[in-house]
Amino acid sequence: MFKKLFSKKEPKTYGPTEPIYPGELFEVAEISDDNGFFGFSNINKSYDNYPNKKYFPWWIQVTLELVDIDDRKMPTESEAQILNELEDEIEKFISEKHKTHFIGRVTQNGFRDIIFYVQEPKFDQEKTNIFFDQVQKKRRVNFTMEKDLEWKNVSGLIK
Template sequence: MFKKLFSKKEPKSYGPTEPIYPGELFEVGEITDDNGFFGVSNINKSYDNYPNKKYFPWWIQVTLELVDTDDRKMPTDNEAQVLNELEDKIEKFIKEKHKTHFIGRVTQNGFRDIIFYVDQPRFDQENTNLFFDKVQEQRRVNFNMEKDINWNNIGGLIK
């Protein structure tokens, strides 16, 4: 009995460690290759080595088509404003029913990918369809969600 009381074993952890939200440290990076490909990432590097990945295993990627672009297929200033407003609406929609981690965005080749991780897939199909149908009125959109316990889908963006 006393062995159990005074043992030096750590108690088992049954939930995420604090802080749940590690803060914000966004880093902008350029993506290029030898063929003239160009893109920009804006990633929250506070998620590097994040210890709670397994508690937020659902990867969400929302891809928006750019409408008004420059010669590198990047958004004009007006387009960037529209994209940022849509991004805010999308994030608000996802946060309604989820503990949400906004990882960042990648803009390249006429598209913007917005990346999140959430705790559970709590989407009501009808409400989700209605929401994205309204987004679709402004531009083409694609919504992807899959289980990614180790956050491998963003391995090139964070550690």
């Protein structure tokens, strides 16, 4: 009995550690290569080495097609404003039923990817279809969700 009480084993954790949300430290980075590829990422670096990844294993990526672009396939100022408004609407929709971790966005080659992680999918199919049909009227959109326990889908963006 005393062995159990005084053993040096670490206590079991039954859920995510505090803080659930690590804060905000967004870092903007340019993406380019020798072939003319160009883009920007805006990533919340507070998620570097985030200890609760396994508790939020569902990766969500929403890709929006850019309409009004410059010669580098990047959004014009007015397009960026529309994209930011859509991003706010999408984040609000996802956050309605989820503890939502907004990782950031990547804008490149005529598209913007908005990246989130959630605890588990709690989407109502009909409500989700209606919401994204409304987004589709403004911009072509693609919604992707998959289980990513180790957050490998964002390993090039955060540690």
